[in-house]
Amino acid sequence: PKILHPLWQSPLTIPGGTRQSPINIQWRDSVYDPFLKPLKISYDPATCLHIWNNGYSFLVEFDDSTDRSIIDGGPLENQYRLKQFHFHWGAINDWGSEHTVDCKFYPAELHLVHWNAVVYPTFEEAVMEGDGLAVIGVFLKLGARHEGLQTLVDALPAVKHKDTVIEFDVFDPSCLMPSCPDYWTYAGSLTTPPLTESVTWIIKKQPIEVDEDQLEAFRMLLFTSDGEEEKRMVDNFRPLQPLMNRTVRSSFQ
Numbered sequence: 001p002k003i004l005h006p007l008w009q010s011p012l013t014i015p016g017g018t019r020q021s022p023i024n025i026q027w028r029d030s031v032y033d034p035f036l037k038p039l040k041i042s043y044d045p046a047t048c049l050h051i052w053n054n055g056y057s058f059l060v061e062f063d064d065s066t067d068r069s070i071i072d073g074g075p076l077e078n079q080y081r082l083k084q085f086h087f088h089w090g091a092i093n094d095w096g097s098e099h100t101v102d103c104k105f106y107p108a109e110l111h112l113v114h115w116n117a118v119v120y121p122t123f124e125e126a127v128m129e130g131d132g133l134a135v136i137g138v139f140l141k142l143g144a145r146h147e148g149l150q151t152l153v154d155a156l157p158a159v160k161h162k163d164t165v166i167e168f169d170v171f172d173p174s175c176l177m178p179s180c181p182d183y184w185t186y187a188g189s190l191t192t193p194p195l196t197e198s199v200t201w202i203i204k205k206q207p208i209e210v211d212e213d214q215l216e217a218f219r220m221l222l223f224t225s226d227g228e229e230e231k232r233m234v235d236n237f238r239p240l241q242p243l244m245n246r247t248v249r250s251s252f253q
């Protein structure tokens with residue numbers, strides 16, 4: 001029988017998929033690559049547009065019609081434009097991240113999605129190409145309240161239901177970056193439909209800290225639309241996928 005994911009009604013593994021995400025990052029198996037450059041991040045806070053509950057997560061979307069918010073360097077051959085960021089989280093603090101490190105889950109994971117506008121004319125086309133997307137993954141761990149995240153948390157009640165949007169016109173996602181420059185990188189895929197194998201993953205080694213109230217604010221969002229029977233938006237992470245013939249490289253020794 002075809003086993004479908006309860007949330008996404010899509011196959012848990014893509015037939016013929018050789019570079020699916022997420023994966024467990026086994027620290028000792030990652031290979032230091034001295035040729036990896038530092039990641040360069042330059043975001044313009046004015047490119048922030050709105051927050052949207054799309055029924056899988058809440059997305060903070062950016063104006064990607066110019067190169068005002070971009071990343072460059074790292075494992076990338078071109079600069080990539082910021083399209084949106086979103087999170088994946090659990091019902092409780094014991095799990096929630098998509099990637100794991102030495103089989104350890106974090107309570108949540110931030111994804112900043114960028115696309116290769118140097119080579120591809122649209123985001124939709126980049127989603128279908130092996131070098132089309134670059135996603136920065138940042139782990140969230142329970143700790144001190146994150147002041148930068150709080151402005152986002154305060155807006156979440158306005159997007160409680162699926163398909164609700166709220167204007168959000170100034171936010172600098174750089175405030176969500178950990179101070180340590182170290183990262184792992186590997187070739188992978190989207191973790192939500194269309195699950196295309198188009199992502200260069202850049203996973204930051206150092207997590208950021210958020211407090212319990214901030215994680216609870218994520219958990220009060222709903223998968224469901226207004227008027228439907230309420231289903232809390234939790235556990236919106238995909239199961240781990242086989243590493244297959246891939247090496248995870250590290251930017252640090």
Ligand SMILES: CCCSc1c(F)c(F)c(S(=O)(=O)NC)c(F)c1F
Nearest residue numbers: 086111113127135189190191192194
């Ligand atoms: C056509 C996709 C719409 S944009 C998007 C997204 F909404 C999303 F959730 C993920 S993810 O796979 O869940 N996390 C990396 C993506 F990669 C994305 F590119």
Ligand SMILES: [Zn+2]
Nearest residue numbers: 086088111191
């Ligand atoms: Zn994601």
